[in-house]
């Protein structure tokens with residue numbers, strides 16, 4: 448099978464990890480990188496071991512030796528460059544959050560459909576065996592019917608003056624940055640989008656949320672609480688409680704960051720129900736995700752275990768509603 452040849456748009460920090468983790472893959476190859484600055488592109492390409500570099504994003508999209516684009520630009524630029532990549536006939540693996548608004552997300556998928564390319568949103572934890580194990584346990588009824596979901600994620604931004612996460616123009620903020628993880632987690636576990644959200648936030652001087660909590664109500668009756676912050680100690684944890692047990696996960700992108708790849712499970716409702724530790728395989732979610740993307744592009748739709756296009760739009764509707772609620776103070780209903 449021919450390797451999927453990926454070009455990276457921008458010299459983002461996350462791209463360093465992505466390129467390093469994908470490097471050993473037998474099915475995916477990072478063949479080029481682009482920067483707005485030629486010298487930066489060259490430095491980055493040399494350090495990351497990428498063969499070619501381009502001095503503009505447009506030049507990367509015009510590169511005929513590239514099948515697909517990895518888009519880790521600031522959030523405000525995801526839609527513009529994903530739509531341009533689709534028009535250039537490139538498949539796109541776009542970093543989360545897919546866009547700034549749900550309307551942008553719809554326009555991105557419309558462009559992908561129009562030009563006959565695949566577009567998927569990157570959440571490495573959804574490709575990781577730890578999350579696959581959790582989903583299999585939920586589907587086999589290990590904790591009964593899900594009733595409550597609680598997911599929290601946070602870390603500290605040590606360079607607030609320059610970090611894109613605290614930049615309002617680039618669509619930063621804790622919710623869009625790391626909060627998109629617990630929101631996607633709740634939507635994947637509940638298997639639907641919320642009907643109503645209610646949020647509270649604390650704001651950075653730039654105007655973006657540095658910390659945020661939200662309650663999500665689902666039509667099925669499931670309730671979820673999510674929390675996120677870019678001003679706290681590093682953590683990543685989720686709990687799913689059903690009418691027949693409880694499951695806990697770190698929904699990690701790759702161990703050892705975030706701890707070992709395992710699920711903690713209590714099958715049963717008594718306080719003395721034993722807590723099992725279920726080990727899952729390790730590996731890098733970035734590599735597994737890129738390899739699933741390759742198989743999707745090669746025609747194996749079932750290989751993609753990340754969010755679907757409909758779920759990406761649901762996530763964006765939810766993020767928009769949560770921010771509206773955090774700003775206004777009242778609950779916000781989502782369209783059915």
Ligand SMILES: NC(=O)c1ccc[n+]([C@@H]2O[C@H](COP(=O)([O-])OP(=O)(O)OC[C@H]3O[C@@H](n4cnc5c(N)ncnc54)[C@H](OP(=O)(O)O)[C@@H]3O)[C@@H](O)[C@H]2O)c1
Nearest residue numbers: 457458459460461482483519520521522542543544611624
């Ligand atoms: N899935 C994950 O686990 C994960 C982890 C981290 C981040 N992310 C996502 O990945 C994206 C990038 O995050 P990051 O922290 O890696 O970003 P970053 O290091 O700040 O890099 C962003 C890149 O975008 C380019 N860029 C273009 N216009 C820019 C502007 N006006 N200001 C700053 N940069 C600009 C720059 O490349 P050039 O200067 O070379 O053009 C820059 O290197 C975000 O969407 C984030 O949510 C995902």
